[in-house]
Amino acid sequence: MTIAVVFTSRRTEHHAHEYEAMAERMEVLARQQPGFLEMVSVRDPVTRQGITVAYFSDEESVLAWRQHPEHLEAQSRGIADFYEEYHVSVAHVDREYGRTSR
Secondary structure, eight states: OEEEEEEEEEEOSSOHHHHHHHHHHHHHHHHTSTTEEEEEEEEOTTTOEEEEEEEESSHHHHHHHHTOHHHHHHHHHIIIIIEEEEEEEEEEEOOOOOOOOO
16 A cells, blocks of 8 residues: 655745755655655745645554654654644545556
8 A cells, every 4th residue: 555645835935955955865864764665856936935745655664664764854854944834644545546648
């Protein structure tokens, strides 16, 4: 069963360079985690609204990522400096399908 972790947020106007470095590090680190499947992330530069969806193979992988020491540090930094607001949803993916253009 696939698990989707959906992280929505609105960035502050501060610490942009630090945020970018931290976000890049978190993506690299997440991709190295056991059970990681895929990640998609976008942010509107005007509204500063963003969404990241990370897919994992199981609940244990999601919980391990949530408790990873560097990720915990990034979460604390996000609350203190990077986000005006954020929301996390964890969902079981019951069905998926798609199409790739030629």
